[in-house]
Amino acid sequence: MRVLIIGCGYVGLPLGHRLTTLGHAVSGLRRSTGSDAQLRASGIQPIHADITDPASLADLSPDFDVIVNLVSSTNGGPEEYRRVYLEGTQNIIQWSRGSALRSYLYTSSTSVYAQADSSWVTEQSPTEPDSVTSQILIETERELLAAFHSSQFPATILRPSGIYGPGRGHLFKQFVAGEAVMRDDGSNWINMIHVDDLAAALSHIIQHGVPGGIYNVCDDEPVTQRDFFKWLAQELSRPMPPSAPADPARKRGLTNKRVANAKLKATGFRFTYPTFRDGYRPEIARVVAEQRQPPYSP
Numbered sequence: 001m002r003v004l005i006i007g008c009g010y011v012g013l014p015l016g017h018r019l020t021t022l023g024h025a026v027s028g029l030r031r032s033t034g035s036d037a038q039l040r041a042s043g044i045q046p047i048h049a050d051i052t053d054p055a056s057l058a059d060l061s062p063d064f065d066v067i068v069n070l071v072s073s074t075n076g077g078p079e080e081y082r083r084v085y086l087e088g089t090q091n092i093i094q095w096s097r098g099s100a101l102r103s104y105l106y107t108s109s110t111s112v113y114a115q116a117d118s119s120w121v122t123e124q125s126p127t128e129p130d131s132v133t134s135q136i137l138i139e140t141e142r143e144l145l146a147a148f149h150s151s152q153f154p155a156t157i158l159r160p161s162g163i164y165g166p167g168r169g170h171l172f173k174q175f176v177a178g179e180a181v182m183r184d185d186g187s188n189w190i191n192m193i194h195v196d197d198l199a200a201a202l203s204h205i206i207q208h209g210v211p212g213g214i215y216n217v218c219d220d221e222p223v224t225q226r227d228f229f230k231w232l233a234q235e236l237s238r239p240m241p242p243s244a245p246a247d248p249a250r251k252r253g254l255t256n257k258r259v260a261n262a263k264l265k266a267t268g269f270r271f272t273y274p275t276f277r278d279g280y281r282p283e284i285a286r287v288v289a290e291q292r293q294p295p296y297s298p
């Protein structure tokens with residue numbers, strides 16, 4: 001297959017490497033040339049365009065069997081979200097019209113679930129987020145589903161939870177740096193997915209997903225913030241972080257839910273890191289090894 005990965009970065013690189021080892025011809029689209037050598041080292045052919053600029057896409061052939069959209073915004077604001085996610089998606093649909101595209105995968109987010117009552121959410125749960133950015137993600141999903149129903153555009157939507165792995169993991173990095181603070185009593189739930197499992201799930205859904213379908217991508221075990229920090233404290237022999245009331249200014253948009261992954265697993269997918277413990281142990285080993293290194297002396 002000819003595969004195009006749009007936004008070929010933290011998730012796209014392991015996905016592209018996985019697909020090339022399976023014998024597929026993979027191209028990675030980025031706006032700049034700065035990562036070309038890294039892409040080539042993973043067997044990925046770098047190409048350059050900007051999905052927010054239709055003229056930029058016009059110079060690129062849409063002759064791909066599969067497109068995976070992993071693009072991310074740079075500043076995280078609503079204007080950038082709308083430009084990159086919604087308008088970028090509209091541009092891709094138009095650009096690929098008439099091509100032989102068989103599958104289009106789009107990564108949304110479990111942030112579209114606004115539930116704050118610790119309940120389990122599935123792909124059928126209401127998606128009524130408070131935050132403007134998550135509302136834009138839902139608009140983008142609806143754009144893709146409308147294209148699927150009106151013209152059979154082969155869109156499949158994946159909703160990953162918090163992505164972690166080497167160099168990534170906000171709460172983990174804060175804990176290691178001694179900067180973590182537990183929100184309220186720490187009873188809010190965290191949902192996670194290791195970057196390698198997300199890449200594997202994308203590869204799996206290319207083969208086994210259903211166009212027009214939606215799949216949550218998260219591991220088997222949501223964990224409360226308190227229990228996550230408690231485990232890290234035991235593993236690293238450090239004290240628990242202090243607790244503090246949640247910032248009232250950030251109350252809007254905060255959620256507290258457990259994300260179910262049964263639909264993804266029903267396709268036959270299995271995790272390499274089914275729990276946060278499995279995924280974070282290599283990172284903890286790295287931190288411990290660094291702590292044991294003698295100080296540098298010239």
